[in-house]
Amino acid sequence: MNYFPDEVLEHIFDFVTSQRDRNSVSQVCKPWYKIESSSRQKVFVGNCYAISPERVIERFPGLKSITLKGKPHFADFNLVPPDWGGFVYPWIEAFARNNMGLEELKLKRMIISDECLELISRSFANFKSLVLVSCEGFSTDGLAAIASNCSFLRELDLQENDVEDHRGHWLSCFPDTCTSLVSLNFACLKGDVNLAALERLVARSPNLRSLRLNHAVPLDILQKILMRAPHLVDLGVGSYVHDPDSETYNKLVTALQKCKSVRSLSGFLEAAPQCLSAFHLICPNLTSLNLSYAPGIHGTELRKLIRHCRKLQRLWILDCIGDEGLEVVASSCKDLQEIRVFPSDPFVGNAAVTEVGLVALSSGCPKLHSILYFCQQMTNAALITVAKNRPNFTRFRLCILDPTKPDAVTNQPLDEGFGAIVHSCKGLRRLSMSGRLTDRVFLYIGMYAEQLEMISIAFAGDTDEGMQYLLNGCKKLRKLEIRDCPLAMQRF
Amino acid sequence: MEENTRCFNMASAHKTQKASEDKKLELRLGPPGETFLGYKANPSNHGAKRVLQHPVGAKTSEGNWFTDSEEKQCKKFSCYEEEAEKVLSFPWLSSSLRSSTFHREAQKELQKPEPSFLQSSEVEELQYPDKMACSTPASASFPATTDGTDSCHKRCALAPVVGWPPIRSFRKNIASSSISKMVPELPNKTPKEGSSLNPDSFRNDLFVKINMEGVPIGRKINLKAYDSYDKLSVAIDELFRGFLPAQRETGDPMSESKMDEAKENESSVSGSREYTLVYEDNEGDRVLVGDVPWHMFVSTARRLRVLKSTEKVSVGVNKQEKTPLSGAIEL
Numbered sequence A: 001m002n003y004f005p006d007e008v009l010e011h012i013f014d015f016v017t018s019q020r021d022r023n024s025v026s027q028v029c030k031p032w033y034k035i036e037s038s039s040r041q042k043v044f045v046g047n048c049y050a051i052s053p054e055r056v057i058e059r060f061p062g063l064k065s066i067t068l069k070g071k072p073h074f075a076d077f078n079l080v081p082p083d084w085g086g087f088v089y090p091w092i093e094a095f096a097r098n099n100m101g102l103e104e105l106k107l108k109r110m111i112i113s114d115e116c117l118e119l120i121s122r123s124f125a126n127f128k129s130l131v132l133v134s135c136e137g138f139s140t141d142g143l144a145a146i147a148s149n150c151s152f153l154r155e156l157d158l159q160e161n162d163v164e165d166h167r168g169h170w171l172s173c174f175p176d177t178c179t180s181l182v183s184l185n186f187a188c189l190k191g192d193v194n195l196a197a198l199e200r201l202v203a204r205s206p207n208l209r210s211l212r213l214n215h216a217v218p219l220d221i222l223q224k225i226l227m228r229a230p231h232l233v234d235l236g237v238g239s240y241v242h243d244p245d246s247e248t249y250n251k252l253v254t255a256l257q258k259c260k261s262v263r264s265l266s267g268f269l270e271a272a273p274q275c276l277s278a279f280h281l282i283c284p285n286l287t288s289l290n291l292s293y294a295p296g297i298h299g300t301e302l303r304k305l306i307r308h309c310r311k312l313q314r315l316w317i318l319d320c321i322g323d324e325g326l327e328v329v330a331s332s333c334k335d336l337q338e339i340r341v342f343p344s345d346p347f348v349g350n351a352a353v354t355e356v357g358l359v360a361l362s363s364g365c366p367k368l369h370s371i372l373y374f375c376q377q378m379t380n381a382a383l384i385t386v387a388k389n390r391p392n393f394t395r396f397r398l399c400i401l402d403p404t405k406p407d408a409v410t411n412q413p414l415d416e417g418f419g420a421i422v423h424s425c426k427g428l429r430r431l432s433m434s435g436r437l438t439d440r441v442f443l444y445i446g447m448y449a450e451q452l453e454m455i456s457i458a459f460a461g462d463t464d465e466g467m468q469y470l471l472n473g474c475k476k477l478r479k480l481e482i483r484d485c486p487l488a489m490q491r492f
Numbered sequence B: 001m002e003e004n005t006r007c008f009n010m011a012s013a014h015k016t017q018k019a020s021e022d023k024k025l026e027l028r029l030g031p032p033g034e035t036f037l038g039y040k041a042n043p044s045n046h047g048a049k050r051v052l053q054h055p056v057g058a059k060t061s062e063g064n065w066f067t068d069s070e071e072k073q074c075k076k077f078s079c080y081e082e083e084a085e086k087v088l089s090f091p092w093l094s095s096s097l098r099s100s101t102f103h104r105e106a107q108k109e110l111q112k113p114e115p116s117f118l119q120s121s122e123v124e125e126l127q128y129p130d131k132m133a134c135s136t137p138a139s140a141s142f143p144a145t146t147d148g149t150d151s152c153h154k155r156c157a158l159a160p161v162v163g164w165p166p167i168r169s170f171r172k173n174i175a176s177s178s179i180s181k182m183v184p185e186l187p188n189k190t191p192k193e194g195s196s197l198n199p200d201s202f203r204n205d206l207f208v209k210i211n212m213e214g215v216p217i218g219r220k221i222n223l224k225a226y227d228s229y230d231k232l233s234v235a236i237d238e239l240f241r242g243f244l245p246a247q248r249e250t251g252d253p254m255s256e257s258k259m260d261e262a263k264e265n266e267s268s269v270s271g272s273r274e275y276t277l278v279y280e281d282n283e284g285d286r287v288l289v290g291d292v293p294w295h296m297f298v299s300t301a302r303r304l305r306v307l308k309s310t311e312k313v314s315v316g317v318n319k320q321e322k323t324p325l326s327g328a329i330e331l
Helices: A006-013 A019-026 A030-039 A053-059 A073-077 A089-097 A114-123 A140-149 A168-173 A195-203 A219-228 A247-258 A273-281 A299-308 A319-332 A355-364 A380-389 A415-424 A439-448 A464-473 B002-015 B019-028 B036-041 B046-053 B070-078 B080-093 B100-111 B121-126 B145-155 B229-243 B254-264 B294-300 B309-321 B324-328
Strands: A042-045 A065-069 A104-108 A129-133 A136-139 A155-159 A162-164 A183-185 A210-212 A234-240 A264-271 A288-290 A314-318 A338-342 A370-375 A395-400 A430-432 A454-458 A479-483 B207-212 B219-222 B275-281 B286-288 B301-308
Touching: A006 A030, A019 A030, A019 A042, A053 A089, A073 A479, A089 A114, A114 A136, A114 A140, A136 A140, A140 A155, A140 A162, A140 A168, A168 A195, A195 A219, A210 A264, A219 A234, A219 A247, A247 A273, A264 A273, A273 A299, A299 A319, A314 A319, A319 A338, A319 A355, A355 A370, A355 A380, A380 A415, A415 A430, A415 A439, A439 A464, B207 B229, B219 B229, B229 B301, B294 B301
Parallel strands: A042 A065, A065 A104, A104 A129, A129 A155, A136 A162, A155 A183, A183 A210, A210 A234, A234 A264, A264 A288, A288 A314, A314 A338, A338 A370, A370 A395, A395 A430, A430 A454, A454 A479, B207 B301
Antiparallel strands: B207 B219, B275 B286, B275 B301
16 A cells, blocks of 8 residues: 655655665555656666667656666677677667657667767757767767767766777867866777867866876876866876976876875876886875786886775786785785786786785785686685685686686696685675686585676586586576586576 | 584484485485495595585584595595485585475486586696596596696697687787887896786787788788798788789799898788788877887787788878877867
8 A cells, every 4th residue: 555645755765776676666566666667767777688768768757867788798808799789879869859868878888879979969958977888889079079069068988998089189079168077088099189178178177086098198298187186086097108307207296295085096008117106195095096007017116006005995907916916915905895907918828926816815805805817827725715715705706817727736627616615705796717617616606606696607517417506506697608618508 | 503503403304304315315415426435435536525524514613615634534534424414414405595406406416327528629638537537536537748738838828719818808918018118127126026027928929910902801910920020021921822813913933022022121912012011000000011120010010901002002191191290289
């Protein structure tokens, strides 16, 4: 029975923000469904082909913010044919035709054209936020349209997209009246940008809190930008090659002294490591550090930098940090929650980190719960130790560069090690495995990984029994990625 | 702990069950395909052991997945039969969340005779022991090749596998892409620092795409396999030899024309030099091959292209339009 008027229910539902919870709310009864659907503003569509745009518009007429995901995760690794799909145009066209008040658009692994970007910029007067992650199909001309026409743009965030770059014209398209920018990330753009336009844009954006530059922005411009934007919280440095004795460098140090709010640092796309000491000033406050595009930063300079980062919660790094560097991380970063160690030279198979680094992290960082680790080798003993040290893992992704490599010491399959991980980490939601693995590991996973939602497997298992153990045991499994596994799959 | 209570409850429930059913369960427990007898004969089989020892929560330190010594293992093993009921009850029957079909299926699986397993072609080198032979210590049944390939794993380039390692294309040539811009580390570092490896040691392969004008299917070429422009142009000749048009302007033999071209630092697949080699660098620009020193070329080249000389003219025009002077600075 419904004792409250609709407005009250709607107000209560406003406090329910998670998508899953709102979906649950809408399933309670018809009146709740109606109220929830008419009041929902943020919609998440995990697979853009799971539902039609018209259906979404019909159900959520008040929609203001939508997240769409297109190609499967494997598309990042060239395992999905290029004509697979994931076009966003039908969605935008439908939204425009139905006069939706779209304000925020977030896309992951989708294809978006310049025409589509232009349509967005012209159709939605209150458009505020565009976040594109691993997308393609557009050029800087499309960005120019967004810059020109979206008067209230707050966020333009381009993460690892494949953008056809027609040089720096798009930045000049932000009109002088545009002063609303909060977040601007163009680190993935390969070409030059209009540096003068960039400086002016930063100068007239008092709310700017997040700025990630591409490699074409040299140090002297960075220093000028920082002087104008001392309230930045998130900074992505572009090119960082310079002479440590120069006046520019001294000015940079002065500018950084004023940036007391920076909590997140990334970039250093081309970097000379011995000039990093300028950043030691802001390291003590950093909670997030991404040096995974900076192979020039390693060795003693990197370790010095890390030792200053006592409050770090998230670290993305290249494997040239080495096991020794990871030991420094383990001893310095006690608040660390997430770490990703990427390969700097993946096809040589010569990663500089091994199981030693992983064990050090597990023992030194009590809050560590999410890891992605590309390494040279692994052992069951190490994994078992890690499992004992760190039962709080929620995401555990291990990638040995040689995908079928067994335990480096005993030459056994790594079944026991991963078995220990799933047994010990009761809250494990995501798992990626590599190395020599037999059906046995799937038996363990089926038995123990009760909370597992996503698993990625490559070159593992022997028979379809392995798959059976997995599918019968993991009741919460939502996403399954398999490649090159000798599983008959007949019973799938 | 909850587990122990469950163990205990199940154990007492178990006692009321028929003994034959217990025996059935005893025999079945263990990794797929291994019989109880097979396990008993070979206490050195660490893998199977762990499955059985783990549930013995009451007697061992909790969930001790990684066992300490052979002795302990043997002792535990010898009193296995007494603890069989508790042991058996835990993983297979404890949780009400487990579907009953699951453990019926699993029990069936364990009862089955040894399934013949499929091996994917990629893992031929690393054959691990056939399950029937788990009576022998695992390492002995490895083919000798693994010993030899052990050190090789650490040093050799891997056979390229599509989509492996699972990283985005952005990350693929990261080390080499910034070599030319890096300032080398100060020389007073100790050799022990593993992380300050000379970047050169990472670079054994740099495969870039090479397309030829008019040929729909491109090739890939390893720039690191060569140390000069001469050798590169020879290699490119060989790559595209099969795609040459039937007619040629001159009748010069391949080797002569190669030498001519090599001197000019231009690649050509016919004697008439109707082709030009260009590359796309890390900034996305198209540049003529041959202007910069070889190592700098290797560190900045992203892909190669063999253009017809008639094309070159228009390329030149386009390049002029796209020079940084005109493109970047607009006031």
